[in-house]
Amino acid sequence: MTAAAPEDGVIIRMLAGVGRIFLDFLATVGKLSMFTGRALMHCVTPPFYFRLVVRQMVDIGYYSLPVVGMTAIFTGMVLALQSYSGFSRFSAEGAVATVVVLSMTRELGPVLAGLMVAGRIGASMAAEIGTMRVTDQVDALTTLSTNPFKYLVTPRLIAGLTMMPLLVLVADIIGVFGGFLIGVNKLGFNPANYLTQTFEFLEVKDVISGLTKAAAFGFVISLMGCYHGYNSRGGAQGVGTATINAVVSSLILILILNYLITEMFFAR
Amino acid sequence: MNSKPPKIRMRGVRKAFGPKVVLDGIDLDIAEGESVVVIGGSGTGKSVLLKCILGIIRPDSGLIEVDGVDVSGLNSAERDELMGKFGMLFQGSALFDSLPVWENVAFGLIQARGMEREAARNIALKKLAAVGLGPEVGALYPAELSGGMQKRVALARAIATEPEIIFFDEPTTGLDPIMGDVINDLIVKCVRELGATTLSITHDLASARKIAHRIAMLHGGKIIWQGPVAEIDQTDNPYVDQFIHGRAEGPIQMQVSR
Numbered sequence: 001m002t003a004a005a006p007e008d009g010v011i012i013r014m015l016a017g018v019g020r021i022f023l024d025f026l027a028t029v030g031k032l033s034m035f036t037g038r039a040l041m042h043c044v045t046p047p048f049y050f051r052l053v054v055r056q057m058v059d060i061g062y063y064s065l066p067v068v069g070m071t072a073i074f075t076g077m078v079l080a081l082q083s084y085s086g087f088s089r090f091s092a093e094g095a096v097a098t099v100v101v102l103s104m105t106r107e108l109g110p111v112l113a114g115l116m117v118a119g120r121i122g123a124s125m126a127a128e129i130g131t132m133r134v135t136d137q138v139d140a141l142t143t144l145s146t147n148p149f150k151y152l153v154t155p156r157l158i159a160g161l162t163m164m165p166l167l168v169l170v171a172d173i174i175g176v177f178g179g180f181l182i183g184v185n186k187l188g189f190n191p192a193n194y195l196t197q198t199f200e201f202l203e204v205k206d207v208i209s210g211l212t213k214a215a216a217f218g219f220v221i222s223l224m225g226c227y228h229g230y231n232s233r234g235g236a237q238g239v240g241t242a243t244i245n246a247v248v249s250s251l252i253l254i255l256i257l258n259y260l261i262t263e264m265f266f267a268r
Numbered sequence: 269m270n271s272k273p274p275k276i277r278m279r280g281v282r283k284a285f286g287p288k289v290v291l292d293g294i295d296l297d298i299a300e301g302e303s304v305v306v307i308g309g310s311g312t313g314k315s316v317l318l319k320c321i322l323g324i325i326r327p328d329s330g331l332i333e334v335d336g337v338d339v340s341g342l343n344s345a346e347r348d349e350l351m352g353k354f355g356m357l358f359q360g361s362a363l364f365d366s367l368p369v370w371e372n373v374a375f376g377l378i379q380a381r382g383m384e385r386e387a388a389r390n391i392a393l394k395k396l397a398a399v400g401l402g403p404e405v406g407a408l409y410p411a412e413l414s415g416g417m418q419k420r421v422a423l424a425r426a427i428a429t430e431p432e433i434i435f436f437d438e439p440t441t442g443l444d445p446i447m448g449d450v451i452n453d454l455i456v457k458c459v460r461e462l463g464a465t466t467l468s469i470t471h472d473l474a475s476a477r478k479i480a481h482r483i484a485m486l487h488g489g490k491i492i493w494q495g496p497v498a499e500i501d502q503t504d505n506p507y508v509d510q511f512i513h514g515r516a517e518g519p520i521q522m523q524v525s526r
Contacts (some may be wrong), residue, residue, distance in 0.1 A: 136359070139319070139322075140358055142322065142323070142324055142347075143355070144379065145348045145349070
């Protein structure tokens with residue numbers, strides 16, 4: 001019996017470790033749900049900080065345009081090249097325009113824009129709010145009769161939710177334009193034909209599903225940035241950890257949500 | 269001392285972080301218009317005490333009343349309203365680095381009182397003048413200021429809404445003795461002009477002697493001594509005696525092994 005005791009100990013310790021991870025996970029889910037609930041509640045109760053919402057909108061929407069535009073145009077160009085060389089193997093070159101526009105609006109526009117914005121905005125939100133947290137600026141808001149949640153989190157959530165669809169709409173157009181450039185200049189398509197083919201099989205649902213994704217991604221990016229920043233602890237290192245967690249968690253959530261929303265729209 | 273209820277009343281306030289008990293039954297009364305300074309070593313929970321009263325940290329048990337009203341069960345809107353009575357000077361100044369100095373000072377006026385920006389700006393510049401800073405400072409950002417100037421701006425921000433109660437968290441820490449004394453003088457002047465009730469925490473005795481009516485010493489999570497500022501040198505309390513003379517030997521053991 002004495003020989004078995006340490007083995008039991010090992011197993012119990014292993015199970016305890018698994019249990020602790022599971023409990024931590026549940027605690028995080030719970031905390032995040034409460035955080036989201038509070039944030040949404042503050043979105044609809046006064047006072048509203050319109051100036052801050054506008055400032056965040058400019059930050060998320062306008063200043064992300066260059067990086068999202070670059071991503072979109074090269075993605076569109078690559079799509080045209082790749083689908084042409086692939087489809088020519090079974091003489092389906094005519095489908096290039098359709099492939100480009102469907103891929104851009106349904107998938108690549110929202111997902112790539114989401115990933116870029118997550119790196120740009122999610123990180124900056126987590127670092128900014130995290131620094132405010134560790135330098136007592138968040139507590140200072142409280143002492144100045146200003147709810148830090150309303151002042152810091154709500155404007156970012158509203159801006160993320162509303163600006164991402166607009167960004168993705170621009171990305172869609174730029175991406176299709178990239179495909180058009182390559183199609184016409186490199187692959188010898190007739191410009192008018194290419195455009196006709198682009199819109200021939202495009203349905204409203206394709207664009208709407210992409211914009212829905214964009215709104216969801218924008219919300220998740222802001223939520224993760226704010227949540228991790230707001231809960232950061234322990235100086236510079238804590239802010240660094242918060243930034244990592246914000247970016248990584250929003251990237252993963254974007255990919256998961258992307259699947260779920262696609263299934264919601266297109267699964268039969 | 270007087271018949272009115274105390275401005276702030278604490279009874280049996282307890283707070284523990286995990287196994288570490290930081291506040292272990294604090295009883296403290298602060299009368300209206302009084303300046304109380306809490307002294308104590310580093311890590312004895314002085315900041316936690318302030319944050320409990322402000323509601324930033326929720327105590328595990330005990331009673332905290334402000335103007336006779338229990339503040340523990342307030343919702344967030346009531347809490348925001350209560351905060352209108354308070355001003356706080358943070359240890360690290362905690363200025364908003366995304367806003368220029370004048371907007372920092374005017375923050376409470378604009379956000380909480382809904383004042384017009386232009387009117388709030390004028391008041392902010394007056395408050396800056398009261399702490400000895402010219403109007404040209406108003407346009408700078410906090411990162412462009414020295415530590416002493418940041419403290420003054422933070423003081424101006426704390427008094428801008430003319431609060432009834434002001435908290436000072438280590439107002440002189442990190443400043444040279446002369447600038448520390450300048451800040452002390454400003455605190456005394458501003459508090460006298462406003463007629464505010466103040467609670468300060470510090471381990472700087474020169475500062476405590478200057479701004480306090482009454483001194484309380486926090487040790488081991490309890491108030492172990494309190495009395496008028498003049499009595500601190502006559503007390504036979506060994507803890508206070510060790511602290512004011514800054515001796516390493518004595519009943520206070522510096523290793524935090526609680």
